[in-house]
Amino acid sequence: MKEKLKLYSYWRSSCGHRVRIALSLKVIEYEYIPVNLLKGEQFDPDFMKINPMGTVPALVDGEVVITDSFAIIMYLDEKYPEPPLLPRDLHKRALNYQVASIISSGIQPHQNLAVIIKHDKLHFCFFVRYIEEKTNGEEKIAWVNNAIRKGYTALEKLLVNYAGIYATGDEIYLADLFLVAQVHGAMIKFKIDVEPYPTLAKCYESYKELSVFEDAVPAKQPDAPAPMI
Numbered sequence: 001m002k003e004k005l006k007l008y009s010y011w012r013s014s015c016g017h018r019v020r021i022a023l024s025l026k027v028i029e030y031e032y033i034p035v036n037l038l039k040g041e042q043f044d045p046d047f048m049k050i051n052p053m054g055t056v057p058a059l060v061d062g063e064v065v066i067t068d069s070f071a072i073i074m075y076l077d078e079k080y081p082e083p084p085l086l087p088r089d090l091h092k093r094a095l096n097y098q099v100a101s102i103i104s105s106g107i108q109p110h111q112n113l114a115v116i117i118k119h120d121k122l123h124f125c126f127f128v129r130y131i132e133e134k135t136n137g138e139e140k141i142a143w144v145n146n147a148i149r150k151g152y153t154a155l156e157k158l159l160v161n162y163a164g165i166y167a168t169g170d171e172i173y174l175a176d177l178f179l180v181a182q183v184h185g186a187m188i189k190f191k192i193d194v195e196p197y198p199t200l201a202k203c204y205e206s207y208k209e210l211s212v213f214e215d216a217v218p219a220k221q222p223d224a225p226a227p228m229i
């Protein structure tokens with residue numbers, strides 16, 4: 001029997017969220033392997049063999065090991081072409097790449113709650129926690145807000161003339177996976193609302209109606225804490 005794909009992820013990771021949507025859209029079965037980022041499990045030697053960067057997500061497909069959500073999604077799209085995550089139209093395709101890139105390199109790294117190991121102890125130190133440690137909580141909030149709002153402003157300008165029901169038209173493509181995970185995460189973790197960005201807000205409303213998006217939400221993952229009653 002063919003082994004299922006394995007996805008190493010963490011329920012709150014927005015990078016993992018993007019990949020889960022791709023798996024869900026393409027109806028690919030997979031095994032979910034939680035890596036608790038707050039406990040520093042990303043630095044366990046066994047996980048570091050899979051991803052020496054010590055981040056999630058990571059995908060294992062037999063002998064093939066892929067880290068980085070963008071690369072994982074592209075791999076899935078090539079291996080399982082239906083439904084395609086890139087439009088045929090070159091301009092639209094480029095828009096999709098831009099959205100993915102703005103979010104994965106222009107926004108997410110600035111809000112990443114990264115952890116390093118210092119003096120043999122887990123130490124939250126990169127970007128967000130580092131700023132908090134070196135300054136104060138207000139500076140941290142300002143830093144994250146600034147990075148996210150700058151990114152959202154750029155995305156709004158980029159998409160205003162091209163969006164339909166979704167980011168680049170009436171079909172779901174790569175840009176949507178990145179956008180939904182970003183907007184959802186920023187709202188829950190940093191209370192940053194997308195309302196001031198009407199195109200992004202309209203797309204986000206459309207995603208909420210789709211069960212493939214609903215199944216991938218962080219709170220529904222096996223490692224998410226049980227809801228408080």
Ligand SMILES: N[C@@H](CCC(=O)N[C@@H](CS)C(=O)NCC(=O)O)C(=O)O
Pocket residue numbers: 012013014015016037042054055056057067068069070104112113114115116
């Ligand atoms: N470019 C990478 C970024 C991966 C990344 O930063 N993952 C975060 C979660 S969204 C993480 O594992 N952070 C834990 C840490 O940095 O210690 C991707 O898209 O997969």
